[in-house]
Amino acid sequence: MKRIFTISGLVLLCFLFINAAAAQNTAVKGTVTDAATGETLIGVSVSVKGTTTGTQTDVNGAFTITAAANATLTFSYLGYATQDVPVNNQSVLTVKLAPSAKQLDQVVVIGYGTQRKADNTGSVASVKGADISKQASQNALSSLQGKVAGVNIINSGAPGASPQVTIRGLGTIGGSSTPLYVVDGVWYDDISFLNTADIDNVSVLKDASSTAIYGIRGANGVMVITTKRGTKGKPVINYNGYVGWQKATNLVKMANATEYATAINELYQYNGITPVLFSDPASFGTGTDWYGQILRNAFTTNHEISLSGGSKDNVYNVSFGYLDQDGLVKTNNYQRYTAHVSDDWTVIKPLKIGFTVSALSSESKDINGGIFHELYGAAPTLPVFYKDGAYGDPNDYHTGDGNNYNPQATLDFFNQKSRNKRFTGNVYGELTFLKNFKFKTSYGGDIGQAEVRNYTPVYHATTAQQSTTSSFDVQHTETRNWIWENTLTYNKTIGDHKITGLVGMTAQDYTTYYAHGFAKDVPYVANGSLTGSFPASATGYLQPVTPSQQPHIRDLSYFGRINYSYQDKYLLNASIRQDGSSPYYGTNGKNVFGYFPSVGAGWVISNESFMKDQHLFDELKLRGSWGKVGNRNVPINLSNLVVTSDPSYLTAVFGNPQVPYLGASINTVVPPLTVWENAESVDAGLEGAFLNNRLSFEADYYNRVTENAIFAIPIPASVGTGGSSIVGNQAKIKNRGAEFIVTWKDKPSTNFSYSVSANLGINTNTVTSVESGKNPIYSGGNGIANGALATRTVVGEPIGEFYGYKVQGIFQQNQTTGAQPTAKAGDFQYVDEDKNGVIDSRDRVVLGNPNPKYNYGINTSFTYKQFDLSVDMQGVAGVDIYNANIAYRYGNENFTQDFYDHRWHGAGTSNTYPSVNVGSNANAAPNSFYVESGAYFRVRNAQLGYTFPNSGLKRLGIQKLRIFANAQNALNLFGYKGFNPEVGGDILGRGLDANVYPLYATYNFGVNLTL
């Protein structure tokens, strides 16, 4: 049986073999090991130099090859320097391969496999786990900021929130711009469950030839993440821990009580109201510093312990993590427990099975998200407490809406906990057969539960903050996803030809379940009544489940890829994926499946013979690629009209006595047909290294065109759908740019080594066509821009530019004639662009671009004797922000110190800042005053470490002991007048800043211990 199978296999593959065996040939046996660790190396290519005869080492690192007694064998392996070994009449060879210092010899993780960087034809960047866990971020994505050219990361600031990640510009409008995250083969939209210490490597796939293998999920780029696995050897215990604190930084200073009272009195005067609100502003002094009252230095503790090791057949890695992080707002706290277990077991030689499991359990004591706006607006004239201990009540001061809460009472009577539990991972089996074939099946699952419990007690703090009944609210969301993947890989080196083939299939299912319970008159018990179930004494019981749309998505895909290289000089990669996805199912029989091809080619110039004698370049490679990818993360059921039955909107009342009836109807319109949103892109890159590999560079040019972009075009409100939009394939978007990386690494002496790496990404975003034709799409703002739309998207311009009036000055006198006949003194004077003597909507112009043009990072590291220092800097430039907070007012909110100091308050006082009447309709209309530069530069992370000398530690059984101090965001330079120049937001409303969450710096002290 075995023989037949082998023979048939050989017959099958015979076209790949050219038998060059000669009469005097003998069998040469041997093993190949890592020169540094002594570990056996599996799958090393062994070939007889100058012939096409070749083989690979088996799972024990052993090989047998037939070669002439005077032949030379070439050993090559991913990540190791290729080595030539003469046979010299020996029949047994022991070969030790040394890891390669060459950049192009390094291994990069790509979709469904690994590759030598030298063989890769796409644009792929790798970040090592150590560089991620070094930072004090709780989310791995935050740690990537400034590390990878072309990757823009915007941290939201709120604890536990994931940052917004955009790779190579916005290529979608109606869909999600989030990249796909593939963790050990399982697909995620978010990786907040991962403890950064468990990450081994992050590979960022940027161009279409790298991402096309992920088909419909590849359009926004892919991050392939591998987590730590065990290595053979004695058990090794690692402990990493730190303590530290977060501190609000670059806080926006607010006006004090006297200034506030003065400003509000001015507001009354401008509105012709007498008497003014405060008869004696000076009597309030400086008043309450609300930020000082509510914020604090927030302490953080983090512990992480791992155990790894293994035998020849079984390697394991187990880790546990614990994080206890206080929020900047008092009472806010987040606790997280994580566990990560992986095991790889070689059952018998060709069969390996294994699993990876990550578990997370977190609990947070929440704060009312609205408190930041309360702090921003809170009147400094309001005392936190009166002398008798009662809460200061805004109603007693008649400061009105937008300002009728005492933030301290908001904090004290908000009682909510969120719990998250997540269990995710995969099991796999991998079978190697016929030497060159590997079949892998992997089943991954992701089960998550999120529960939010909120209890409102009976209380009376202020007029607007009180409750006469208690209530208990529980929301429960459960996600259950699974993915099943099967791949078959073929790997073969025949002389100068290296070939890798891959075919596979994937099936996926994503479901979400949601339940909501609400009960009244729930008695207060210990622990804030946030545990347990609904008590029988509660008079009200569970509300019905809200029948809102909860996604259920399935994907089914087939894919294949070939990588070929000739003499390590000429490279060719090609792949294709066929995808089916349920959101598109049934909309059109023809479009159920999408096809996503790619090709890439490379030329390793430095391996050419004519380059042999030059000494300038150690490495030089030119590469180019083309590919097509899709974006499935678009609103689901686009072409299926859905019946609306939202009880909070559609409950009708009839009868005597009255009875509620839940209505249902259609109040949307849909496009007749939707097809795949596709992104087609080309990428050209040049990589090289000089000066003994000390200086290396990589440059890329790319052009990505998103076609059939699924896009919401606002439709007239008279359609009757509530002024909404119609979503469909309606736009074409181009992102064009370049990326540069330059790295200098050197080790001038045995005591000193250092590296400096700089990266720059340049991107321009243009809408090249849109279904609405020349008719622009106005969007963004609305609520935060006082009902107006603050962005415009039109053919030939970037997505979502700020759009509004251009301010030419401030009126010093009330107007009765002219272009703004109703303007008051202190109002903005706008430019009459069309020169028709009237200021109206036709005078609006482009005010700024929220899409950053430049993203850059500078990463440095220095090692001197036992000390190590790394400093990472990062910034963006060529970006604008719309500071919506200034005019986002309902009435008597406080003003910033900057605004107060510069405001117009009488003829001649200012020709740039308006009066305190800034929230009025005429002044709050989107205009150039609110658009500021969003450029910033920051020292993202700085870490100084000291590693204790080995000699003393050995006796204590310690392999390594290092202590460090770390500072994150310690220095932030920007001119923006808001809290934080990192502004995310909806795609058509990006850069509209109504955020009031302060930027914070983090300082940590920690220890790394290896036993």
Added chain:
Amino acid sequence: MKKYLKSAAGISILAALVLAQSCKKSFLDVTAKGTVASAQFWKTEADATSAVDAMYANLHEWTNIAFAPIAVESMGSDDVEKGSTPTDASFMNDFHFFTANSGEGQISDFWSGEYKTINFANQILDNVPGINMDGALKSRYLAEAKFIRAYAYFRLVRAFGDVPLRLHVPKTAAEYNIPRSPKAQVWAAIETDLNDAASVLPQSYSAADVGHVTKGAALALHAKAALYQKKWGDVITYTNTVMGLGYTLFPNYEQLFRTTNKNNSESIFEIQCMLIPNNPGASNSQYSQVQGVRGVTGGGWGFNVPSADLAAAYEAGDPRRDATIIFRGETTPEGDAIPADGDNPMYNQKSYVPFSLYVSGFNEGCQQNKIVLRYADVLLMNAEANNESGNAAAALASLELVRARARGGNNAILPKITTTDQAALRAAIYNERRVELAMEFDRYFDVIRQGRGAEVFGSRGWKANKNEVWPIPQNEIDLSAGTLTQNTGY
């Protein structure tokens, strides 16, 4: 072992591919949970009923019942002031002082709110005819939808003049963007709908269906539509018909507006609202809340407050003054003491719900119905049209019915009006209409249709040939790429 593994691998690969391939189509055929695809809707009588319920539910949603109507239908009037604290929601003053421009959020809210109502009605009118269901009920549902559509167009045409006229659900992109129809066409469509509705709708309903529109409502709204067009003969015809349907004035004017007297003998059409126990989300009417007394638990935000001008408009001793206005420092008939140091001197009593009915977690006063049409309005329309047509006697008779009820048996007040001089009687009817229907969202447009805009509102900036209508929302004009035009003067 090894060989089995090899075979097993091969078989499992094959199996995986074959299995996946064979169930490919059915594997992908899933719909989102909690949704009903439209293909399964419009099939049964229950679907028709749900759609009718949805249409009514939409009437007490924010843009249809709260801020937008206050801004567009009330703020311009001399009966009201903005209220609340001076700088709170100061955009309301742009409507009071006629500085509102086309970018005002309340204008676009009002516009989109009315067109949402029209869409719910059009959905029924386009789809219910094809449902196999009880014929009589089907006709009634269609008639109800026509009434609701006419009501929405009535509110649009008096606020904006020419508006896009949609009588079907738009299906294609070309149908989304349509121009404004001349207001004569809009009025004609309203009248056609109301004729159709009146011919089908019943005069009353069984207890369980109270709140659905009636024949009386269709006729009364038709009379009002005719009134705005000065078709005096039609006003007389339709009001006379309503006057023969058995409506009577509710004896106690103050009690007419309390939650205990919903759908009383005077009521012709009310938007039905209630506090649904344990369901604050569905109890979404903010009609009473936005106008409620500020600074007290169970009160509200204190917008749209009565003006001093209104308080002075009542004849001496008219009990309607106290029934319409809550004065700072008073105690209401329901026993609520109003703080003497509140933010505003007066609040709207017609939207008032006693504070004791407030339930924490719910909108204050969410149980208050909003009266759209009542019998006193019909009588005053009848009086006005008869006077304009030279029938002073008939006008006086209708007028006296309204005053007699207001008198409440106290003959020392509100003397019977006897003048037959057309101009004097017109002035009397105008003032009667003002005080009887104060704070009921008609005064502003009444003054305009009476041609007295500049005379009554001029001091606040109202200008003839501009302020008869509000501007078309700028967002809507932007989206139409020039298909929609702006009103003169904006």
